[in-house]
Amino acid sequence: MTLASSVVVPYAAYLRVYEPLAAFPEPERSHWARYAKRDDLPGVQDELRRSLADLLPVPPVAVPVHESSDAFVAVVDGVTCVCPWRTRLRGWLALEELTERFPASLLDAVLPPMVRRQAAADYEQWLERNPDARPWIRSATWHVPVRWFVLFADDEREYEKSYKGEHGPLLRYRTPMVQARRRVARGLKVLKDGLGEGPLIDGLVDVGRWLEEFHPRSLVELDYGGLVHAVPPGQLDDDRSAADVAEGLAALRDGDGERAGSVYQRLTERWTAVRGRQNAS
Numbered sequence: 001m002t003l004a005s006s007v008v009v010p011y012a013a014y015l016r017v018y019e020p021l022a023a024f025p026e027p028e029r030s031h032w033a034r035y036a037k038r039d040d041l042p043g044v045q046d047e048l049r050r051s052l053a054d055l056l057p058v059p060p061v062a063v064p065v066h067e068s069s070d071a072f073v074a075v076v077d078g079v080t081c082v083c084p085w086r087t088r089l090r091g092w093l094a095l096e097e098l099t100e101r102f103p104a105s106l107l108d109a110v111l112p113p114m115v116r117r118q119a120a121a122d123y124e125q126w127l128e129r130n131p132d133a134r135p136w137i138r139s140a141t142w143h144v145p146v147r148w149f150v151l152f153a154d155d156e157r158e159y160e161k162s163y164k165g166e167h168g169p170l171l172r173y174r175t176p177m178v179q180a181r182r183r184v185a186r187g188l189k190v191l192k193d194g195l196g197e198g199p200l201i202d203g204l205v206d207v208g209r210w211l212e213e214f215h216p217r218s219l220v221e222l223d224y225g226g227l228v229h230a231v232p233p234g235q236l237d238d239d240r241s242a243a244d245v246a247e248g249l250a251a252l253r254d255g256d257g258e259r260a261g262s263v264y265q266r267l268t269e270r271w272t273a274v275r276g277r278q279n280a281s
Helices: 028-035 044-053 087-101 104-110 113-129 177-195 199-211 225-229 233-238 241-253 257-279
Strands: 012-020 071-076 079-084 137-141 157-160 170-176 219-223
Touching: 012 071, 012 225, 028 071, 028 079, 071 219, 087 113, 087 137, 104 113, 170 177, 170 225, 177 199, 177 219, 177 241, 241 257
Parallel strands: none
Antiparallel strands: 012 079, 012 137, 012 219, 071 079, 157 170, 170 219
């Protein structure tokens, strides 16, 4: 077994959209229809291992040469929905974020400038041919963005301490697209009335615009992904972040700033503790 196939890659959470087959044009629709019937569908760790494998060559492969033909599959009320990986597109987007977040000297040690320049040139050419492209998957490392929880209700929480086909526990939320959009709209109204402006509002506006790109009968999923390996089991049991966000929004709507502040502090402390593990030896 190779390193890339045996290592469990942790510490990232995901927001995914699964679209019904009817949302895809031909011939892509037929491809996904055949794909969904496979008995050997890959899981989350399979996607992560393939990404890790690209980092092993010297120089590393910053962005895959070819787009992935894989997807995650979910059946919702008898309707097959797929969430394309679009690994190449997400690689380009992630590389842009890295360039904005880290100094060039640090990036040079991981990805040589020549590799980054070529990836940027490839993305620019590709984008000219695909101006409306968007990923079906968003990711966040070492935390779950608070704005993501606005999309979900506590009773949509799924927690399994040992999940089949993956390593360790699973913690996720799933909701119909129509519910996610409705909650974004309601949440934005409460936040704008209560706070006026701020990064939480800007982030939620961005998520709302992203959701509008998809079929109205889609499924929206928040998956803690590898974060389940960074949080002690007892804390996973007690993590009701979607319920906390709903409580905070209700407090703001009622004009109870003290209670809203208390809830926000609880959320902040929870995720600060998780992010603190990033630098732990």
